[in-house]
Amino acid sequence: MRLALPIILVAAAIGLFVLYTNPAYQGVKGLRAQVASYDEALNKSQELRAVRDQLLAKRNTFPSESIQKLERVLPDNVDNIRLIIDINNIAVRHGLTLSDVELGVIGGRNGAQSVAAVGAPGDAVGSVTIGFSVLTTYEEFLAFLMDIEHSLRIVDVEKLDFKVGETDLSNHDLIIRTYWLR
Numbered sequence: 001m002r003l004a005l006p007i008i009l010v011a012a013a014i015g016l017f018v019l020y021t022n023p024a025y026q027g028v029k030g031l032r033a034q035v036a037s038y039d040e041a042l043n044k045s046q047e048l049r050a051v052r053d054q055l056l057a058k059r060n061t062f063p064s065e066s067i068q069k070l071e072r073v074l075p076d077n078v079d080n081i082r083l084i085i086d087i088n089n090i091a092v093r094h095g096l097t098l099s100d101v102e103l104g105v106i107g108g109r110n111g112a113q114s115v116a117a118v119g120a121p122g123d124a125v126g127s128v129t130i131g132f133s134v135l136t137t138y139e140e141f142l143a144f145l146m147d148i149e150h151s152l153r154i155v156d157v158e159k160l161d162f163k164v165g166e167t168d169l170s171n172h173d174l175i176i177r178t179y180w181l182r
Contacts, residue, residue: 074180090151097135130178133172141172156177
């Protein structure tokens with residue numbers, strides 16, 4: 001009997017270790033690994049915040065007028081209405097009226113995108129095409145194109161068609177592409 005009690009207690013201790021202590025210890029080890037990965041992510045986020053703060057400090061040294069110009073050159077969103085209004089304002093300065101205005105429907109390469117977007121969804125720059133027509137003289141159309149060229153917005157002329165009429169007025173069909181940051 002004296003020997004049975006220690007054997008029972010040792011067996012109970014081994015059973016307690018196998019059934020409770022060891023699984024609880026393994027769970028704690030898993031939680032420690034998870035805490036370590038969270039700590040690493042927290043440290044990385046603090047490093048990124050420091051870099052962001054440095055970049056913001058550099059950005060704040062630029063005059064706000066220059067930042068506004070830069071945002072007009074390559075905006076951070078596609079604002080089709082603002083773009084059409086800007087082009088229409090240039091046309092109005094030349095006494096022209098835009099007609100048959102269309103936003104380009106461009107198919108994406110990698111899945112669904114907005115109807116005006118081009119490029120892969122992860123690309124840093126998107127683009128949109130806009131088509132329109134103007135009825136004017138050739139000289140006035142050249143002046144209109146020069147104003148578009150000298151505007152702050154980056155614009156590529158993709159297609160240009162014109163039909164010469166009986167008078168000195170011609171119908172000019174134009175398709176342009178402009179860009180924005182995603």
